[in-house]
Amino acid sequence: MSSDLYEAIFRRRDVRAEFTGDPIGDETLERILIAAHAAPSVGNSQPWDFVLVRDEGTRGQFQEHVRSERETFAASLEGERAETFSRIKVEGIMESTLGIVVTYDSERGGPAVLGRHAIADAGLYSSCLAIQNLWLAATAEGLGLGWVSFYREEYLQELLGIPSRIRPVAWLCLGPVTQLQEVPDLERHGWRSKRPLVDAIHLDRYREVSREA
Amino acid sequence: MSSDLYEAIFRRRDVRAEFTGDPIGDETLERILIAAHAAPSVGNSQPWDFVLVRDEGTRGQFQEHVRSERETFAASLEGERAETFSRIKVEGIMESTLGIVVTYDSERGGPAVLGRHAIADAGLYSSCLAIQNLWLAATAEGLGLGWVSFYREEYLQELLGIPSRIRPVAWLCLGPVTQLQEVPDLERHGWRSKRPLVDAIHLDRYREVSREA
Numbered sequence: 001m002s003s004d005l006y007e008a009i010f011r012r013r014d015v016r017a018e019f020t021g022d023p024i025g026d027e028t029l030e031r032i033l034i035a036a037h038a039a040p041s042v043g044n045s046q047p048w049d050f051v052l053v054r055d056e057g058t059r060g061q062f063q064e065h066v067r068s069e070r071e072t073f074a075a076s077l078e079g080e081r082a083e084t085f086s087r088i089k090v091e092g093i094m095e096s097t098l099g100i101v102v103t104y105d106s107e108r109g110g111p112a113v114l115g116r117h118a119i120a121d122a123g124l125y126s127s128c129l130a131i132q133n134l135w136l137a138a139t140a141e142g143l144g145l146g147w148v149s150f151y152r153e154e155y156l157q158e159l160l161g162i163p164s165r166i167r168p169v170a171w172l173c174l175g176p177v178t179q180l181q182e183v184p185d186l187e188r189h190g191w192r193s194k195r196p197l198v199d200a201i202h203l204d205r206y207r208e209v210s211r212e213a
Numbered sequence: 214m215s216s217d218l219y220e221a222i223f224r225r226r227d228v229r230a231e232f233t234g235d236p237i238g239d240e241t242l243e244r245i246l247i248a249a250h251a252a253p254s255v256g257n258s259q260p261w262d263f264v265l266v267r268d269e270g271t272r273g274q275f276q277e278h279v280r281s282e283r284e285t286f287a288a289s290l291e292g293e294r295a296e297t298f299s300r301i302k303v304e305g306i307m308e309s310t311l312g313i314v315v316t317y318d319s320e321r322g323g324p325a326v327l328g329r330h331a332i333a334d335a336g337l338y339s340s341c342l343a344i345q346n347l348w349l350a351a352t353a354e355g356l357g358l359g360w361v362s363f364y365r366e367e368y369l370q371e372l373l374g375i376p377s378r379i380r381p382v383a384w385l386c387l388g389p390v391t392q393l394q395e396v397p398d399l400e401r402h403g404w405r406s407k408r409p410l411v412d413a414i415h416l417d418r419y420r421e422v423s424r425e426a
Contacts, residue, residue: 003217003218003219004216004217004218005216005217005218005221005248005349005350005353006216006244006248006350006353008218009248009251009252009346009349009350010251012251012253014253031219033410033414034410035218035219035222037410037413038222038223038225039222039345040225040227040348040360042362043399043404043405044397044399044400044404044405044406044407045405046407046408046413048413049413049414049415049419050413050414050415051415051416051417051418051419052414052415052416052417053417054416054417055417058417069330069331072330072331073325073327073330073331076325076330077325081325085327088327090327090328103419109405112286112289112290112294114286114298114301114303114399114404114405115303115362115363116362117282117285117286117289117363118282118285118286118362118363118364118365119362119364119366121334121337122362124334124337124338125337125341125344125382125383128338128341128342128345129341129344129345129348131338131342132252132341132342132345132346133222133345133349135253135342136218136222136346136349137218137219137222140218140219147253149255149328149329149331149332149335150328150330150331151331151332152331153332160417160418160419161418161419161420162419163419163421166419169338170338184257186256186257186327187257191256191257191327192256192257192258192322192327193257194257194259195259197246197247197250200250200259200261200262200263201246201262201263201265202262202263202264202265203264203265203267204264204265204266204267204268204271204373205264205373205374206262206264206316206373206374206375206376206379207374208376
């Protein structure tokens with residue numbers, strides 16, 4: 001298993017269809033969570049938590065909810081977009097080995113969080129940095145991970161007993177996979193292709209780029 | 214130079230005082246930006262942009278703004294907190310080689326961004342994932358990076374000509390360093406120490422942990 005950083009960055013995929021459901025070794029899972037927990041955070045607040053969801057009943061309920069949100073999104077589309085979307089799988093909740101729900105607690109490290117007085121969302125950003133560490137570590141360990149975002153935060157709070165002050169940031173499906181796709185799902189299925197890096201780089205001032213769709 | 218993932222994750226620091234101001238090779242900077250641009254994004258929207266700020270005048274103005282925001286935060290503190298904060302450096306804007314401002318464009322990939330209809334912030338999260346890729350790549354390249362968040366978003370939009378629909382997410386100071394500290398600044402200076410991983414892990418349901426400060 002290679003844990004080269006650049007290799008992990010480029011091999012990493014957002015997995016839906018390739019989970020095998022095989023178990024993950026305790027030490028592997030621990031390395032992945034230690035990596036997530038080593039992320040930077042505003043004011044060293046470490047505002048994240050990780051809810052490991054293995055319970056089949058809970059996952060089944062969440063999957064039902066995600067299906068209904070999928071339908072809500074599908075109903076907003078027309079023509080080619082609707083047809084393309086119909087071919088895209090948006091979650092691997094039951095097929096993956098477990099779900100990891102990453103949350104954000106805005107009261108952690110308070111009341112005065114160093115670096116957050118001017119930007120309230122800076123704490124939320126920290127939970128995202130932990131997710132990317134987790135994702136890269138999972139990839140380096142040969143596992144797949146898929147971020148599910150077809151859900152309402154209130155639903156997930158209710159389902160997992162998450163207090164209302166704490167926001168769920170992601171449901172991550174994690175587990176061994178048959179393979180990681182070379183081309184991301186949304187490109188393979190014709191949903192949206194990549195933007196050239198050069199378009200994203202600006203020198204000293206932001207320049208308006210021709211507005212891509 | 215080692216680019217081991219776990220080593221980058223654990224060596225990574227939020228740098229303020231150790232920048233040398235030495236130049237960064239073009240190829241090194243390119244590898245770092247390619248890594249950032251390879252981050253996952255909701256609906257493959259790639260909503261980030263990178264404004265590379267080398268201009269000394271612009272950086273000087275931003276530093277002045279950050280100083281005044283530092284004073285605003287300092288004025289909210291009392292006693293030991295005020296004293297501890299007074300010893301902490303919050304930015305290396307002029308000492309670093311360049312600033313990289315990472316932004317979020319909510320209209321990129323619109324109007325129907327796959328995976329964002331139920332969670333408006335999912336796009337913002339994508340820009341954060343790009344930042345963590347960038348940070349780890351910088352660390353693997355032997356550079357230091359420091360995220361400055363003592364600023365008002367409107368000020369930075371005005372300073373860099375960023376349209377009002379686009380949010381600045383971070384000002385990242387980047388450059389060669391004399392060293393990366395072993396212990397993070399906020400721990401060394403007694404601002405806040407780390408939380409044990411075990412407190413952050415929950416099984417199947419969120420359990421209320423004793424509320425740490």
